[in-house]
Amino acid sequence: MNIKEPGTGSSKCKILERPTHVSVTESGFDASIEEVEDIRKIMVYGVKTTPQLIECGTLNLRGKLPSMKELNSFIA
Numbered sequence: 001m002n003i004k005e006p007g008t009g010s011s012k013c014k015i016l017e018r019p020t021h022v023s024v025t026e027s028g029f030d031a032s033i034e035e036v037e038d039i040r041k042i043m044v045y046g047v048k049t050t051p052q053l054i055e056c057g058t059l060n061l062r063g064k065l066p067s068m069k070e071l072n073s074f075i076a
Helices: 011-027 039-044 068-075
Strands: 002-006 032-036 052-055 058-062
Touching: 002 011, 011 032, 011 068, 052 068, 058 068
Parallel strands: 002 032
Antiparallel strands: 002 052, 052 058
């Protein structure tokens, strides 16, 4: 599983990092998490609001910080 977190390093993007890692670890999935901060790469995803979470090419989250329950459901 490949998870991307596109964003320019805003406070919301930074806050999303830890719960994402925790959720992946607790789920037991073999997943890589890539924090994408290069603006050219971010534009490829069409990011207009952050934070965002892209899982295996599918946008699962945009513009809000999810609860752990929501985050776990995205990753599952």
